[in-house]
Amino acid sequence: MSSTAETPPTPSRLRTTLNPDRRKIIYGFAAVVALFVLGDILKPGFATASGIQQVLQVSSFVGLVAAGQTFVILVGGIDLSVPWVLNAAAIVMIAQASGSNGQLWLGIVVALAIGLAFGVVNGLGIALLGVPAVVMTLGMNGIAQGLSLGVTHGLTCSGCTKPPPMTLVNLMTGKTGGIYTSLLIWLAVIALVTFVLSFTTFGRRVYAVGNSQRVSHLAGVNVKVVTVALYGLSGVFAAMAGVALAGFGGGATVGMGDPYLFQSIAAVVIGGTYILGGRGHYLGTVAGAIVLTTLVSVLLATNAPNYARDIVYGVVILVILLLYGRGRSEA
Amino acid sequence: MLERALLSPISGRGEQGPRQLARRRQLVAQNAPLVVAVVLVVGMLAIYIVLYAISLSAFPGTFEAASITDHAIPLSLAAVGQTMVILTRGIDLSVGGMMDLTNALAALKIQGGFLTEALWTVIILLIGAAGGLLNGLLVAFGRIQPILVTLGTLSIFQGLALWVLPSPGGHVATGYTSLFLNPNAPSALLWVILLGLAWVAFRRSRLGVQIFATGNDEQSARANSVPVIRTRLLVYVLGGTLAAGAGVALATTSTGGDATGGDVFTLSSIAAAVIGGVSLFGGRGSAVGAICGAFVLTVLIDILFFANVDPLFQPFFQGLFLVLAVGASTLVGRYLMRRR
Amino acid sequence: MSERDGTAVKGAELHKAYGGVLALDDATFSAAPGEVHALVGENGAGKSTMIKSLAGVIRPDRGRVLIGGEEVRLRSPQDALRRGVATVFQELTLLDRMTVAENLMFGREPRGVGRLIRRRDLPAAAEKVLTEHGVDSVDPGELVENLPLHQQQLVEIVRAVIQQPKVLILDEPTSALARREVEWLFGLVRRLRDEGTCVVFTSHRWSEVTDLADRITVFRNGTDVGTHDELSEEDAVSLMTRREVSTAYSQPEQGPERAVVLQAEDLAAPGLHGVALALHAGEILGIGGLEGQGQQELFHALFGLTPTTGQLEVRGKAKHLRSPRDAIRAGIAFIPQDRKSEGLLLSMAVRENLTLPILGQVAAAGVLRPSTERTTAEGMIEQLHIDARWPGQPVGTLSGGNQQKVLLGRWLLADSQILLLYDVTRGVDVATKQDLYSLIIELAGEGRGILFYSSDTDELAHLCHRVLVLREGQIAQELDGPGIPTEDIIGAAFKEETHA
Incomplete structure (x- = not known):
């Protein structure tokens, strides 16, 4: 550690402003455009305004879940409890609102509170007990699943099979000013998360903790509070997606959250966030979520069989990671 | 030869007495997770026997023992494979997908006479090894995090499984099944013991030591002349092969093939390994512990049954058990560290 | 032969x-x-x-x-x-x-x-x-x-x-x-x-x-x-x-009798048994002794990193430090020996490293004020002559000596009046060492209290107003300086063992 060679040449300002992390975000959105073009070639009409909006709307659910996943992965964690926290929130919202618009807001609040509670417990187990994130969130997923199924007797209770209140359905499927309202909600979330990550002290602390817990602790950052808050947020975002999906899909079903574990992690990773934490941004995740969804839509447009989707998912993730990984010697 | 006088020896605690004691304490501390795992198995079995006796006014016999063992075998195999990978500080999320694929293949192909059955068993294990090799190549040469590599291959294997067996069906030949299983005697226990013994020997082989070294610290392992890349490759190949074995075992223990039947094993194999004391931070753990973990999780289901717990609550208790077991062992570990 | x-x-x-x-x-x-x-x-x-x-x-x-x-x-x-x-x-x-x-x-x-x-x-x-x-x-x-x-x-x-x-x-x-x-x-x-x-x-x-x-x-x-x-x-x-060096060390001014900024009584933690010390404003107080005699434990205790018993007064007020945050709030800063794993966020910007403990001061209601943050960082870069092209440069691309300066600058921004410097010169080349010595002396001259541990006895001998020699987690001897003969420090560190 003591040769002149340890002092690398000073990087230029431009290269740092357009660092690899930011470039990945740009690549992500470029990939989205390319996929829409490809889709339109394979199936003319794929990339019309309404076609694009539909794809984006489906992306928004992945995007919501992946917002929380981005937060925890930024500090080197992972949230495997997403599927059943999402599912539990959807069930609770449906049961609480029980089809009436008057009860909807209370239902949403309770659902989000439950998401927050699960997330906070995750965070406490990880930050205070020192349980590895994989184990803690895996266990909590089971707990959420068992509670959801047990309490509702396998989703056979009277309240939990009710359709979602019409207000919610309209919100999730309707349009405002020619744009899907759900997309506008997602845009708001994107703006908020971006603001938090880039322009607040909390966001700065998230990156600090993600870079080094030890250094952050020694510099006076309350690492435990940050960790718990992030897992709490992840729970809230999963719950939010649950509520949105229940409104979009017409109710709560068993296993509705299952696809979102894989997709949320994939979106984060495709978006260029480093799995060991400290580097990445939600904007990348947004690109990742849209890439994944567009890809599936393109496949569906070509009438590819079901199993092909899984295979393509896997191949795409690996190829993208191989591209990112090239020239990076760490990890 | 040795001129001790030149060496001004550094003596510290010289007495042999306390040293011996310290070493014994060390031995226990090093193997504490394994001891905990064994205690857990025994404890769970005791609870099971008591609950069984209370609800049926009889003691469980060989049939029950056979049932538990048969159910624990696929998970044991998967957990041992998972352990190999975790020991190198990796993780294998593709276990479930590999089990889907091999389970489907086994249900379709393992029938029609001894020779075909044996041949297909070998082919399926080779497919597992090939899948593992793919993981290993991507981890070792692609420099991608294991969790991401195996997340990708999980999806690929799941897709292949659905391609092989689009809807549940098929079954393994009865003769083949009875080779592993016997409803009236826990003959499958023999396989478990063999698996454990194989591990004990493996732990003492060159590759065994190299796996531990690689998981402990890659740089240091290199400095100790460990071929890190080869070790990683082999670990994933072994992991894939064991997952394939688990897929075959799953096909023999269940009535038919299902291209999604293996999915749950990704997470339960991790759970079994962790309950068995395998450290997710690499370099610490034992496959014997993982087998114990697999039995703990299997017996837990039977306990819940006899405790009259609604099966719908099953995942709740499994999750709770996992969190509590790991949380408690972390706390105990921290307490021991502080006492040192 | x-x-x-x-x-x-x-x-x-x-x-x-x-x-x-x-x-x-x-x-x-x-x-x-x-x-x-x-x-x-x-x-x-x-x-x-x-x-x-x-x-x-x-x-x-x-x-x-x-x-x-x-x-x-x-x-x-x-x-x-x-x-x-x-x-x-x-x-x-x-x-x-x-x-x-x-x-x-x-x-x-x-x-x-x-x-x-x-x-x-x-x-x-x-x-x-x-x-x-x-x-x-x-x-x-x-x-x-x-x-x-x-x-x-x-x-x-x-x-x-x-x-x-x-x-x-x-x-x-x-x-x-x-x-x-x-x-x-x-x-x-x-x-x-x-x-x-x-x-x-x-x-x-x-x-x-x-x-x-x-x-x-x-x-x-x-x-x-x-x-x-x-x-x-x-x-x-x-x-x-290739230059003549008259004396390798700058000498600190004789420490003026000033107020006690940090006083510890009967400080105890694992590896630390009843340590009492008083650090004055403007004083460089050396901590010596053989390796592993409780020096690290002492520094960790004073920075709230280990559970500790005993009394601690910071600038006249009794404090119980439960975490680094408590210590930082009390005006204490800790610069660890290993700046790469304990000091700096290597892939983050110089600016971000400098302002980490004082985020509250460059933000309003939790929202960062970029221009305030930048001017704050630029001021410190200028003050310490940190060789960074601009505040956004990743700190990992700086040379070792400049990284050490960023670390010091962080705590100067936080206005820490008590600096715990733990072996900060280890593995640093001679020229940078000289820079650090003059900086340390300057900081003490401004009225800060500096607790200075070094594994290099010469440094302690020449740089410190007083040196406390630790042995088996206790203070074995107090030596007054500056200019303590190196042999005295080593002698104090060894005394016990010649008996045994």
Whole structure:
């Protein structure tokens, strides 16, 4: 550690402003455009305004879940409890609102509170007990699943099979000013998360903790509070997606959250966030979520069989990671 | 030869007495997770026997023992494979997908006479090894995090499984099944013991030591002349092969093939390994512990049954058990560290 | 007996460039069998690169490496080891989750049936090896991670020696060792030399170089500038820096009698037994003693890192520090020895590293104010002459000395009045050390209280107004300075042991 060679040449300002992390975000959105073009070639009409909006709307659910996943992965964690926290929130919202618009807001609040509670417990187990994130969130997923199924007797209770209140359905499927309202909600979330990550002290602390817990602790950052808050947020975002999906899909079903574990992690990773934490941004995740969804839509447009989707998912993730990984010697 | 006088020896605690004691304490501390795992198995079995006796006014016999063992075998195999990978500080999320694929293949192909059955068993294990090799190549040469590599291959294997067996069906030949299983005697226990013994020997082989070294610290392992890349490759190949074995075992223990039947094993194999004391931070753990973990999780289901717990609550208790077991062992570990 | 005819190891006309920087520029170094050869020079002079070339860690761009007179192309350290060159680097390569025995016997384990390792016999075999080499203080059954750093270094050295190398390279072997262990190492090295081994070593401590080395080669700017049998420190320093150095240390002003800023009574924690101390404003209070006598525990206790009992008063107010945050709020700053893993967020910007503890001051209601943050950072960059092009530059791209300045700047921004400096000059080159000394003196002059631990006794002797020597977690002696004779500090550190 003591040769002149340890002092690398000073990087230029431009290269740092357009660092690899930011470039990945740009690549992500470029990939989205390319996929829409490809889709339109394979199936003319794929990339019309309404076609694009539909794809984006489906992306928004992945995007919501992946917002929380981005937060925890930024500090080197992972949230495997997403599927059943999402599912539990959807069930609770449906049961609480029980089809009436008057009860909807209370239902949403309770659902989000439950998401927050699960997330906070995750965070406490990880930050205070020192349980590895994989184990803690895996266990909590089971707990959420068992509670959801047990309490509702396998989703056979009277309240939990009710359709979602019409207000919610309209919100999730309707349009405002020619744009899907759900997309506008997602845009708001994107703006908020971006603001938090880039322009607040909390966001700065998230990156600090993600870079080094030890250094952050020694510099006076309350690492435990940050960790718990992030897992709490992840729970809230999963719950939010649950509520949105229940409104979009017409109710709560068993296993509705299952696809979102894989997709949320994939979106984060495709978006260029480093799995060991400290580097990445939600904007990348947004690109990742849209890439994944567009890809599936393109496949569906070509009438590819079901199993092909899984295979393509896997191949795409690996190829993208191989591209990112090239020239990076760490990890 | 040795001129001790030149060496001004550094003596510290010289007495042999306390040293011996310290070493014994060390031995226990090093193997504490394994001891905990064994205690857990025994404890769970005791609870099971008591609950069984209370609800049926009889003691469980060989049939029950056979049932538990048969159910624990696929998970044991998967957990041992998972352990190999975790020991190198990796993780294998593709276990479930590999089990889907091999389970489907086994249900379709393992029938029609001894020779075909044996041949297909070998082919399926080779497919597992090939899948593992793919993981290993991507981890070792692609420099991608294991969790991401195996997340990708999980999806690929799941897709292949659905391609092989689009809807549940098929079954393994009865003769083949009875080779592993016997409803009236826990003959499958023999396989478990063999698996454990194989591990004990493996732990003492060159590759065994190299796996531990690689998981402990890659740089240091290199400095100790460990071929890190080869070790990683082999670990994933072994992991894939064991997952394939688990897929075959799953096909023999269940009535038919299902291209999604293996999915749950990704997470339960991790759970079994962790309950068995395998450290997710690499370099610490034992496959014997993982087998114990697999039995703990299997017996837990039977306990819940006899405790009259609604099966719908099953995942709740499994999750709770996992969190509590790991949380408690972390706390105990921290307490021991502080006492040192 | 002179066995200098013939070379054991040689790097001839080596060139090595990293990016555009020449680390080795036509450098030649050779050492003979049966000699102890010291390699000295400032950081960046190329000695590490030379060692790495001889050890097979890096491949030089041009030039030849010879082992035993035969030209070789080393592919890896293992390759070098096979040819008889064993190296102990500063970064330890022990497997910390394995026992001392497993580490020592790695690859040479006792084997039984079917070539399987007899794990049961490992501790006894390792014990034998350790005793043969005069190490009696390390339990072979202990996990390496449970050993203190200096014992790990012992194990590392023994492991290199038992490879029976023809050439043993020791890169800064003593920096982690306690005094007694240094003597042990010297004994071991001399024995190896007498048996015909060639030993190459580097050290930042001049006394060790003159004590041990048969020959000394000085490096400067990537090349060798002379090999000598005898060399005085003044000559060596002027060779290394090519400038005459009158005195290596700036002297602090006599500490004025000022208010006590930090007072501890009966401070106790694991490894720390009833320490009392008072630190005054404007004072540089040295903490000395042998390695591992409670210095780190003391610093950790004063920064709220370990649960501690006893009374603590910071600027007249009783405090109970439960976390670094409490300590920072009380105006205490801690600069750890390992700035890479404990001090800085390497991939984040200089600006972000500077403002981390004072985010609240560059934000309103939790929202950062970029322009305020930038001006704050720029002010500190200017004040400390940090060589950063702009505040957004990642701190990992700065040189070591500048990184250390960023770390100091962070706490100056936080307006910390009490600085806990823990071995901040270790592994820092001479020129940067001088910079740091003047900075420390300046900071004390501004009225800050500075607690200064160093593993380099000379530093303590010259830089501190007072020195507290720790032994077994207690203060053994208080020495008044500045200009305390080095022997007094060392004497105080050793006193107890001469009784035992």
